[in-house]
Amino acid sequence: MIKIQSITKTFGERVVLNEISGTFEKGKPNLIIGASGTGKSVLLKSIVGLTKPDYGQVFYDGRDFYGSDRETKIEIRREMGMLFQGGALFDSKNVEQNVMFPLDVLTKMPQEEKLERVNFCLKRVGLENVNSKMPSEISGGMKKRVGIARAIVNNPNYLFCDEPNSGLDPQTSILIDELILDLSEDLDITTIVVTHDMNSVMGIGEKIMFLYKGVKLWEGANTDITHSGVKELDDFVFANKVMNSLRGK
Amino acid sequence: MIKEIGKYFIFLGSLFVNRESFKTYYKLVLDECMTIGIGSLFLVALVSTFIGAVTTVQTAFNMVSDFIPKYVISQVVREMVILELAPTIMAVIYAGKVGSSMASGLGTMRITEQVDALEVMGINSISYLVLPKIIASVLMYPMLVITAGVCALFGGYLVGTLTGIITPNDFVYGLRSSYNEFTVVFALIKSLVFAFLVASISSFKGYNTQGGALEVGISSTQAVTSSVIAVLIADYLLAQLLLSI
Ligand SMILES: Nc1ncnc2c1ncn2[C@@H]1O[C@H](COP(=O)(O)OP(=O)(O)O)[C@@H](O)[C@H]1O
Ligand SMILES: [Mg+2]
Numbered sequence: 039m040i041k042i043q044s045i046t047k048t049f050g051e052r053v054v055l056n057e058i059s060g061t062f063e064k065g066k067p068n069l070i071i072g073a074s075g076t077g078k079s080v081l082l083k084s085i086v087g088l089t090k091p092d093y094g095q096v097f098y099d100g101r102d103f104y105g106s107d108r109e110t111k112i113e114i115r116r117e118m119g120m121l122f123q124g125g126a127l128f129d130s131k132n133v134e135q136n137v138m139f140p141l142d143v144l145t146k147m148p149q150e151e152k153l154e155r156v157n158f159c160l161k162r163v164g165l166e167n168v169n170s171k172m173p174s175e176i177s178g179g180m181k182k183r184v185g186i187a188r189a190i191v192n193n194p195n196y197l198f199c200d201e202p203n204s205g206l207d208p209q210t211s212i213l214i215d216e217l218i219l220d221l222s223e224d225l226d227i228t229t230i231v232v233t234h235d236m237n238s239v240m241g242i243g244e245k246i247m248f249l250y251k252g253v254k255l256w257e258g259a260n261t262d263i264t265h266s267g268v269k270e271l272d273d274f275v276f277a278n279k280v281m282n283s284l285r286g287k
Numbered sequence: 288m289i290k291e292i293g294k295y296f297i298f299l300g301s302l303f304v305n306r307e308s309f310k311t312y313y314k315l316v317l318d319e320c321m322t323i324g325i326g327s328l329f330l331v332a333l334v335s336t337f338i339g340a341v342t343t344v345q346t347a348f349n350m351v352s353d354f355i356p357k358y359v360i361s362q363v364v365r366e367m368v369i370l371e372l373a374p375t376i377m378a379v380i381y382a383g384k385v386g387s388s389m390a391s392g393l394g395t396m397r398i399t400e401q402v403d404a405l406e407v408m409g410i411n412s413i414s415y416l417v418l419p420k421i422i423a424s425v426l427m428y429p430m431l432v433i434t435a436g437v438c439a440l441f442g443g444y445l446v447g448t449l450t451g452i453i454t455p456n457d458f459v460y461g462l463r464s465s466y467n468e469f470t471v472v473f474a475l476i477k478s479l480v481f482a483f484l485v486a487s488i489s490s491f492k493g494y495n496t497q498g499g500a501l502e503v504g505i506s507s508t509q510a511v512t513s514s515v516i517a518v519l520i521a522d523y524l525l526a527q528l529l530l531s532i
Contacts, residue, residue, distance in 0.1 A: 143410060
């Protein structure tokens with residue numbers, strides 16, 4: 039479980055995150071949703087420690103991340119896996135080397151064991167026989183899958199995904215969403231997914247946090263999202279034509 | 288400007304905290320050495336051969352008096368090549384070739400979040416990405432400078448003798464007369480300093496790229512400009528420092 043408290047971040051005069059608190063539960067995807075530019079990515083980066091918030095705390099199963107010394111921080115870091123928006127694969131390495139990379143630098147596993155683990159994870163995300171392909175040779179959806187495989191290869195306790203299905207076709211998006219859902223349940227890890235995709239929200243949004251201009255306006259499950267009574271959330275939800283056709287039903 | 292320089296020193300400081308194992312770096316350094324060395328060898332050889340040739344022709348052209356023996360030409364060429372052309376002019380070319388590619392490589396890694404991916408794994412991305420580049424640069428650049436020196440003298444010899452400006456015997460005699468080993472030591476000291484400056488400044492510029500593809504291009508250009516300025520300032524300071532003792 040990850041707990042955040044009063045996360046606040048300003049860039050110059052601009053308050054991008056204003057006192058965000060909440061919890062993210064284990065064994066399921068926790069969604070952070072909102073329109074573009076509302077601070078979702080900044081919030082995710084503040085949680086994993088890539089952007090230091092002005093103040094606020096993040097607790098990883100009770101361990102205060104920002105209050106820790108360097109060693110504890112690295113220890114917590116090494117329990118994280120993260121999927122970046124574009125995949126963020128190392129473009130000088132092939133698929134296999136990319137997925138193996140965390141094992142290379144973080145563990146002392148023998149080579150055969152690493153390879154076995156890599157192939158297991160690639161298979162888990164539905165990729166086989168692409169081990170020697172370079173990132174420039176594979177499609178966007180495949181890059182995301184490789185990114186997921188790399189994120190889970192070292193058995194993380196926490197998985198973070200920033201817009202996992204941006205730039206993907208609807209079918210591939212659904213597959214990626216289901217993969218994230220399955221992984222969170224099977225591996226029993228705490229997963230946080232940032233998205234602005236209503237398909238994902240309705241598909242895997244068991245637990246949702248809605249951000250609007252840096253403020254948390256609503257929290258709940260997708261089953262309640264259509265009747266939240268929050269105007270900004272309605273605007274967000276019903277901006278989607280399909281959703282709008284369901285309005286009032 | 289001052290703030291930028293301060294950030295540069297903080298950047299240098301973070302190269303050495305929380306490093307990975309020696310074995311990790313060993314391989315990375317070897318890879319970088321291959322890229323830097325082999326990638327620049329042709330350009331360095333080509334440019335220095337021509338500079339050597341041109342320097343010889345121009346020196347000869349300026350020595351119209353019959354009272355000056357011909358071998359002085361190659362003596363002058365030698366001094367110019369060892370002291371300035373090989374280490375300093377090559378540093379400018381090195382910044383253009385290696386510095387810009389370091390900056391754009393790191394800039395691309397930054398904007399595509401590859402740097403963030405390293406950080407999330409708990410790896411110090413600065414030392415992981417930049418330290419091997421600096422070490423490889425400091426190892427390879429002196430070798431490139433030696434190559435450049437040899438090529439320049441060879442180019443001078445070739446043009447000088449082929450066009451009849453100077454006989455082969457005079458050229459070789461000039462190269463060997465009143466030779467001071469310290470000039471070579473001085474050139475190597477300069478090349479170590481320049482190699483460090485170009486690699487660290489270019490990496491600094493590339494690593495701190497923000498934005499998109501356009502900004503990567505800007506970082507890369509700035510890397511070359513700043514590296515060249517730093518090299519020229521260092522050149523002057525080193526001359527003051529080492530030649531005054
Ligand atoms: N490093 C930064 N410096 C200044 N402003 C930033 C920085 N990163 C993000 N912002 C601003 O913060 C706001 C929220 O950005 P972001 O979290 O990326 O939005 P999104 O919800 O689309 O992921 C944006 O308006 C962006 O311009
Ligand atoms: Mg974003």
